[in-house]
Amino acid sequence: MHAVLFASDFDGTLSHGQEIDAQTLAAVSRFRQKGGRFGVCSGRDPGTLKDELSQHGLACDFLILMNGARIEAGADCLQEKLLSGWEKALPLLRARCLFFTMLSREEAYMFRSGKVRTAEVSAGEQAYIDAIGRMYAMRRCAEELAAVYQISCRTQDGRAAVALADELHRFGLSAWPNCEYVDVVPKGVGKAPAVAAVAAHFGVASGRVYTAGDGRNDMEMLSRFRGFAMSRAEECVRRAASWTVKTVGEALEQVCGEAFA
CATH class of the missing domain: 3.40.50.1000 (HAD superfamily/HAD-like)
Structure with missing residues (x-):
């Protein structure tokens, strides 16, 4: 067989x-x-x-x-594989995302826009945010992370996600849009x-x-x-x-x- x-x-x-x-x-x-x-x-x-x-x-x-x-x-x-070149995209991510999470081996950094309302965060998203906080050592600055596997982003909607992915490609980063989310991953x-x-x-x-x-x-x-x-x-x-x-x-x-x- x-x-x-x-x-x-x-x-x-x-x-x-x-x-x-x-x-x-x-x-x-x-x-x-x-x-x-x-x-x-x-x-x-x-x-x-x-x-x-x-x-x-x-x-x-x-x-x-x-x-x-x-x-x-x-x-x-x-x-x-680890993500490189992400530092140059941080200003764009902070401007375009409702929130995003950066993951290292045992550490994480999470950004949340001051514009996001509690109602805009679903129960599933909040459960994920809470789980990240429990399972990883949270860092106050992205630059404190020794290495990064992936950046997971939440935008306003699907159209915004596709637009963000296109802009991230211009930075030389690989980005995969999925509904209102975008995952930024290592090249290839x-x-x-x-x-x-x-x-x-x-x-x-x-x-x-x-x-x-x-x-x-x-x-x-x-x-x-x-x-x-x-x-x-x-x-x-x-x-x-x-x-x-x-x-x-x-x-x-x-x-x-x-x-x-």
Whole structure:
């Protein structure tokens, strides 16, 4: 039997409102029992993602963190890349973002605009902000961080996010817009090359690699591999995928019927 790999985005794809439905949890378990390699491919940091996966009791064969800045397979770190040149973009980020978070290995810096109102921060965003504060040593200045993996930004809306990403590209930075958010990552880092690296590590042919996502930062991995877009995703995201489904569980049931038949 040939190896099969499934990489799922987390927020808005695998998890909805910090919940993973029972059908999807059961489908992940069946997929792995059949020999499939399952993992999460997210813009999330190691601390908050691992904490949520643990709460759901969800075991993974690999984790693609911070859009691929760090890749883990079991106890092995397959890739770790740090962001450079971010200092020159700080004035732009402070002018355009409602808030942003900069993550180092064990430290973090968080900026919050004086213009942001409490009502503009969703419950999920506040939970994430609180979790970052619990899991990382918070620094008062960005310049105090010894190294940076990623900068996660929240803008006013999707149009503002795309505009910010375009401006960050002019600074020579890699930026991935997704709805009202933008992730600034090391040069050459992205979900698609990260999934390819994991597939190579496990010896899985590209034609046996499946992906699932709901955002613009998922489009490249959805089109490069056998992609499932969430039905609530933007039209451009759905067009990038081979199939549209409501849940990751639904996608995994299809893969099990196709790949392990």
